[in-house]
Every structure is written in structure tokens, then in C-alpha cells.
Amino acid sequence: MKTFTEFEQRILVLLTMIPPGKVTTYGELARAVGRPKAARAVGNAVNKNPDAPAVPCHRVVKSNGEIGGYAGGTAQKVKFLAKEGVVVENGRVKDFKKILFTF
DNA sequence: AGTAAGGCGGGCA
DNA sequence: GTGCCCGCCTTAC
Secondary structure, eight states: OOOOOHHHHHHHHHHHHSOTTOBEEHHHHHHHTTOTTOHHHHHHHHHTOSOTTTTTGGGEEOTTSBOOOOTTOHHHHHHHHHHHTOOEETTEETTHHHHBOOO
């Protein structure tokens, strides 16, 4: 078991709460952990995501609706989202606000 | 122990 | 809508 920091663990848990077909933002996650300005830290935690399939890190997008980045490639991220019913256009989530899941 | 980098956010011109 | 700045938090080497 690697040294999972509280922060990381918190993010991972929150990610698992995200229902399929929905997306959240780094800012929301940061806010959920009590650090609304820790969006970067969130991205970092998610990036090191130990259980990629178990933790829907691909369901995390930027605050402006952009896909953001992905350790395996944004294309892969979009692919996964599309499979879950999330439509992505030109690197941005369609109806982002509508499928945005907030804690 | 200190430094660098990171899958960002928000505000302003 | 675009571009630029700074700020914020954490992890890893």
C-alpha cells in the first residue's frame, strides 16, 4: 500500500461518488475537500490516481467545461466519457452545466 | 531541506 | 471570446 495522503484519498473517494454520465470539475473537488483553490493539487492527486478504472478520473474536467488533461491522453478521456453518455465536442463537454455533478 | 512541476481557477485588459 | 497575470495546494526528486 503506497502512502496515500489524506488529500489524495479524499479526492479518490469523491471521484467514486460521481455518477456515470456526469462530470465534475477540479475546482468542485477542491472545494469538496475544503480547499477551493487547490484545483492543482486535485489534478495532481487525480493524475497519480492509483486505480484508474475504479476512480473515474476521466469524469473530471476543467471549470470552463474543457476536458483538461489525462494521463492516458485526452482522446482516451473523451472516449470514456462518450461511452458513458457524455458528449464531448471540440475538446469541451456538451451541456457541461447540465451534466455537471456538484457535491 | 529546498526546489521544481503539475490533468487549475479566477480576475482583468 | 482571447490572452496574460498571479495565486493556491500538494507531491515527488
